[in-house]
Amino acid sequence: MAKILIVGEVHNGELLEATLELVTLARNVGGELSSLVIGSGVAAVAEELSKKGGGKVLLADDAFLENYTVDAYTQVICKAIDAESPDLVLIPNTSSGWDVAGKLAAKLDTGIATDVIRIEEDGGDLVFIRRMFNAKFDARLRLAGSPRIATVQPGACEAFEGTEAGSVEALDVSGLESRTKFVELRQAPAGGHDLTKAEFVISGGRGLQKPENFEQLLKPLVEALGAQMGASRPVVDAGWLPHDYQVGTSGQIVSPKLYIAIGISGAIQHLVGMKNSNYIIAINKDADAPIFEVADLGVVADLFEIVPALTEAAVAAKS
Amino acid sequence: MKILVCLKQVPHKDARLEVASDGSWIEEGNLKFEINEYDTYALEEALRIKDAGDAEVVVVSIGPERVVQSLRTALGMGADRAIHVCDDALEKTDSLGVAKTLAAVAKDEEFDLVLMGLMSDDANYALTGPMLAERLGIAHAAGIVKETLSDGSVEVERELEGGSLGVVSLPLPCLLTTQTGMNEVRYASLKGIMQAKKKPLDKKSLADLGLTASDVEPKVTVEKIYAPLKGEGAEIIEGSASEVADKLISKIKELGLL
Numbered sequence: 001m002a003k004i005l006i007v008g009e010v011h012n013g014e015l016l017e018a019t020l021e022l023v024t025l026a027r028n029v030g031g032e033l034s035s036l037v038i039g040s041g042v043a044a045v046a047e048e049l050s051k052k053g054g055g056k057v058l059l060a061d062d063a064f065l066e067n068y069t070v071d072a073y074t075q076v077i078c079k080a081i082d083a084e085s086p087d088l089v090l091i092p093n094t095s096s097g098w099d100v101a102g103k104l105a106a107k108l109d110t111g112i113a114t115d116v117i118r119i120e121e122d123g124g125d126l127v128f129i130r131r132m133f134n135a136k137f138d139a140r141l142r143l144a145g146s147p148r149i150a151t152v153q154p155g156a157c158e159a160f161e162g163t164e165a166g167s168v169e170a171l172d173v174s175g176l177e178s179r180t181k182f183v184e185l186r187q188a189p190a191g192g193h194d195l196t197k198a199e200f201v202i203s204g205g206r207g208l209q210k211p212e213n214f215e216q217l218l219k220p221l222v223e224a225l226g227a228q229m230g231a232s233r234p235v236v237d238a239g240w241l242p243h244d245y246q247v248g249t250s251g252q253i254v255s256p257k258l259y260i261a262i263g264i265s266g267a268i269q270h271l272v273g274m275k276n277s278n279y280i281i282a283i284n285k286d287a288d289a290p291i292f293e294v295a296d297l298g299v300v301a302d303l304f305e306i307v308p309a310l311t312e313a314a315v316a317a318k319s
Numbered sequence: 320m321k322i323l324v325c326l327k328q329v330p331h332k333d334a335r336l337e338v339a340s341d342g343s344w345i346e347e348g349n350l351k352f353e354i355n356e357y358d359t360y361a362l363e364e365a366l367r368i369k370d371a372g373d374a375e376v377v378v379v380s381i382g383p384e385r386v387v388q389s390l391r392t393a394l395g396m397g398a399d400r401a402i403h404v405c406d407d408a409l410e411k412t413d414s415l416g417v418a419k420t421l422a423a424v425a426k427d428e429e430f431d432l433v434l435m436g437l438m439s440d441d442a443n444y445a446l447t448g449p450m451l452a453e454r455l456g457i458a459h460a461a462g463i464v465k466e467t468l469s470d471g472s473v474e475v476e477r478e479l480e481g482g483s484l485g486v487v488s489l490p491l492p493c494l495l496t497t498q499t500g501m502n503e504v505r506y507a508s509l510k511g512i513m514q515a516k517k518k519p520l521d522k523k524s525l526a527d528l529g530l531t532a533s534d535v536e537p538k539v540t541v542e543k544i545y546a547p548l549k550g551e552g553a554e555i556i557e558g559s560a561s562e563v564a565d566k567l568i569s570k571i572k573e574l575g576l577l
Contacts, residue, residue: 011480069487070449070459095479098437099461102449106415111538114444127542132442133345136336137544144538179458181488183474188482200576225577237500243482250478250498258574268443279574281567282553290547297570298553299563309560313568317577 002031005086005147007077008049008057009094010039015048018092020159022152023053026090027160029119029126034058036080036171038073040066043168050166058083058171064178067185070099071178077104079171086147088126093151101151111143115268117156134267135290154249155272192244194252195230201256203230203247203274207263207284207303211240217307218262224314230254232264248273263303266291283307320374320468322365323425324398325435325447327355328382328389332440342543345441354389357436360497363504364466365434366397375399379424381409381417387520394515395507401520408525408532414442416535418450423528425455432473433494437462448496459494460487464501 452459
């Protein structure tokens, strides 16, 4: 039977939902489960995880671990692997997950799959399913080495909601060192363009071709429909709109009643940020764009024809 | 200051990708290739450090003959010399095999800084950077949006979730992987392209780097790639622009938003 170690993640003293998603995934794979909670003053989080299906929870609690550093976290995960000898290590694919996972796999000289959305059993072996080519394709990966490591896309599984009696054990975390020094955490400025509570978001992507088109083409539509404007990452990277318009993993996670994606192909980081919208409409000239996989309604056409027509119809509908 | 920038050549952003007949990768035959976008920010950052002071910028790329074009582009943008690692044994290797190869390239060079993109636009693994740092025994930070060098160390801003930033300081030498949008990437000037023709471009095989095929034996195998299963996809509406607009408006009304 497989042994699985979940590397939990704590944000601001609270257990990250993605950790409970790993519990669901691990239980689907099946086997003996243990988890790891890393931080300073996080005993209550470890207790919580042990009651929420995390199995035996190893508690790495030390003042040195108050702030994430890749060196110290790698050392702690290695200690947990030494203690538990898992066959499979699961890590949330967050900003710390992708910082630490590659280093860990290289240190252990073992196989790793990142941003995994599913794990299946096939012929007595595990197959790791993930997106590739910016979500244009799915891929099935097989891993050699031990333990095998997978980072898992947040939101790929439902969070485990059961309760059961687990246990918490302290992990010896003496002798930690880090070459990287934590300086500070800068929170995103509050009071900006908040899309997280918006009912209706219309986002534009690279398909709009130039910044003027956001002002001249998209904005009239957004205003006619009384929506909020969002954007994909390439638009923000190019400086066409400020960062607080960005929808996606590194921007805002939105869940409006209606999300309209215009000229957005749908890279994973964008899809993760909007796929929980109640209803999704996509307008894109490429019928194979991944955005159509998550959309409820799709229009495969030139946005430069559709958007003006839609704006006109919206204005007419209101008058 | 000596800087290594690792570049991957990937299919052009707007290329139409199709699965190859063996099902395990894309058909590369008629594709146009370009430098991985994430890596272009790493190169630009290195060139800015060079512009601001005294630095040698070395670019390296692994791949078949076609990657020479990307290395020439990087030289045209201002890199000083290029290393092209070309070996049949690297064709099916994985991120760790790439990291081992790049570590062999960097081994005797004593770089102060190693830069590359957070991930590649083809496989999207985001592994090579942290793996290379581990193989080189140096500190790293993944997904940076700003770096400030000072004597013997570098302070960086890492992009975290929801727009917050983690600021950390690393001792040199170290490795940084760059997020997109961290700077405005320059184009190669005509003068730069002319000068690039005279800049050194070394070609190396695994044997030249003291490695064998078994050193880069993959632990990760892509068994199959395929278009995501359809069926859950969108209901596609068709018609003239005004017909489509009318249908969309009725849907928006149905949702109670108009």
